[in-house]
Amino acid sequence: MKRILPAVFALLFFTSCGDGIKKTAAPDSAEPSYGDYFVTSSIGDASYLNPILATDNASGSINGLIFNGLVKYDKNLKITADLADSWEISDNGLAVTFHLRKNVLWHDGAPFTSDDVKFTYERLIDPEVKTPFGSDYALIKKLETPDKHTVKVTYKETFAPALESWMMGIVPRHIFQGSDFNSSPANRRPVGTGPFVFKEWKTDEKIVLESNKNYFEGRPYIDRYIFRIIPDQSVEFLELRNRSIDEMSLTPDQWNAYKEFFSAYNKFRYPAFQYVYMGFNLYNPFFSDIRVRRALAHALNKNEIINGVLLGMGKPATGPFPPQSWAYNSEVKDFEYSPEKAREILFSLGWRTEKDGYLHKDGKVFEFTIMTNQGNKIRSLSAEIIQSQLKAVGIKANIRIIEWSSFIHQFIDKHNFDAVILGWNLSRDPDQFAIWNSAQTKEGQYNFVGYSNPEVDRLLENGRRVFDLKKRERIYREIHAKIFNDIPYIFLYYPEALPVVHKRFKNVEAAPAGIGWNFHKWWVPANEQKYMLTR
Structure with a gap:
């Protein structure tokens, strides 16, 4: 995605609903009560509790509860006030002046000021800081702080996602100043x-x-938020059935389980604003030839994955924008599933089928490894189906499942892989500069497959420079088509989100922004509270 949003949109639980919501929990009319815990889980641990450094969903979901941006999305995905209570846009869109809330405190009691915003900006553009988000701030000409509660940002040129970029969590200057930002203890004790x-x-x-009893929007009703690491979705589901966790994102087979399993939970179903893909390491000479990648695209039957693994709860993907996005290009037609075409392409490149049933060339078998993260049943099953489909055309695909943190930091960040199955949760603005621009390939950045197309680079830059929606729509639909045709990924499917939440939580409201947009306003009636806070 363009960014792992530093608000509560990082996990499927908080992913925007769009149309097709199957179930809602109506807001309760009783008087809210303080107390109780909310227990959730993830198959992977967080990496950095620092919104500038974090690149994974687990970190993003926690950071969204600890940090604030200057602005955020409201329930209808309109940009609204957060740490800035107002702003003005001037100079034909080249300048934004933010007026910060007064009397906002950091959790240690220090006052929040414009100095913190300036410090955050300086870290985002610091080449020594390992952040994938720097490109969103590279077009800033200057950032001024005329007083403690005013920030004026002046851009070198028009930047359409300027306001949205300030959803980035602001970090405290007084905590980080004078230390190594990348390795500060505050990245684990935020x-x-x-x-x-x-x-x-x-x-x-x-x-x-x-x-936070001093939170500027009012103390949350829930006393404690517990984020458990349960590295297997099947074990997560057992915990849900035992009612020891209050929320999880279900797999399709879990969604279809016996109704009595969910007697204490509200179920939700809606199109997720994301896609799942198999990405190729384009630094690997094996995959640098687009003809090889095209053959693999013809060898895969996405509908078999959608019907067999997702149980029909998803759609074939054709590019980096889901159908709910105005950037989605409906004219892009998917590669035909044709093992014959796949073999024909590979034969033309000199590969031949030997007695073992696999393709060989120059004494080597056509063999590579598909990696994905531990605990994600959908991805591992998808890998098995892909493995079988590739074997049918003579390709030997191995599967390697790796613990999440090691997967990201030792393999993805280091470009140490052949192919990976992963997914992107997306921002509503279609600016995906950080994923596809050819300069965004450093360790920790999002273009880890090494994709490079000068024309796409130009379009990505142009998409940021215009405000006119129709012009941006044309640009991003062209980006959709070009990236699809270049095949840096095989776009597999657009999934549906399938979260459940325990029924004792009230004021859970499904909206275009998802079901977690107002999490700090959720509450549990006193007579239904399960836990009591002890200190």
Whole structure:
């Protein structure tokens, strides 16, 4: 995605709903009560509790509760106030002046000021800081802080996603100043301004947050947020059935389980604003030839994955924008599933089928490894189907499942892979500069496959420079088509989100922004509360 949003949109639980919501939990009319815990889970642990450094969903979901941006999305995906309570756009869109809320405190009691915004900006453009988000701030000509509660940002040229880019979580200057930003202890013991305060982090076990009684939008009703690491979706489901977790994103087979399993939960179903893909390491000479990638695209039957793994709860993907996006190009036609065409292409490149049933060339078998992360049943099953489909055309695909943190930091960030199955949760603005621009390939950045197309680079830059929606629509639809045809990924499917939430939580409201947009306003009636906060 363009960014892992530093708000509560990082996990499927918080992914925007769009149309097709199958179930809602109506807001409760009773008087809200303080108390109780919310226990959720993830198959992978967080990496950095720092919104500038974090690149994974687990980190993003926690950071969204600890930190605030200057602006955020409201329930209808309109940009609204967060740490800035107002702003003005001037100079034909080249300048934005933010007026910051007064009397906002960091969790350690220090005042939040414009100095923190300036410090955050300086870290985002610092080449020594390992952030994938720097490109969103490279067009800033200058950032001025005329007083403690005013920030004026002047751009070198028009930047259409300028306001949205300031959803980035602001970090505290007084905590990080004078230390190595990348390795600061604060990356594991964060201090933010958000609705929840960091309490503890036990690696690969849990992260615990407590309500911020001084939160500027009012103290959250829920006393404690517990983020458990359960590295297997099947085990997660057992925990759900035992009612020891309050929320999870279901797999399709879990969604179809016996109704009595969900007697204590509200179920939701809607198109997720994301896609799942198989990406190729384009630095690998094996995949640098687009003809090889095209053959692989013809060898895959996406409908078999959607019907067999997703149980029909998804659609074939044709590019980096889902059908709900105005950037989606409906004219892009998917590669025909044709093992015959796949073999024909590979034969033309000199590959021949030997007695073992696999393709060989120059004494080597056509063999590579597909990697994906541990605990994600859908991705591992998809890999098995892909493995079988590739074997049918003579390709030997091995599968390697790796623990999440190692997968990201030792393989993805280091470009140490052949092919990977992963997914992107997307921002509503279609600016995907960070994923596809040829300069965004450093360690920790999002173009880890090494994609490079000068024409796409130009279009990505142009898409940022115009405000006119029709012009942007034409640009991004062209980007959709070009990236599809270049095949840096085989876009597999657009999934549906299938979250469940325990029924004791009230004010859970499904909206275009998802079901977590108002999480700090969720509450549990006193007579239904399960846990009591002890200190």
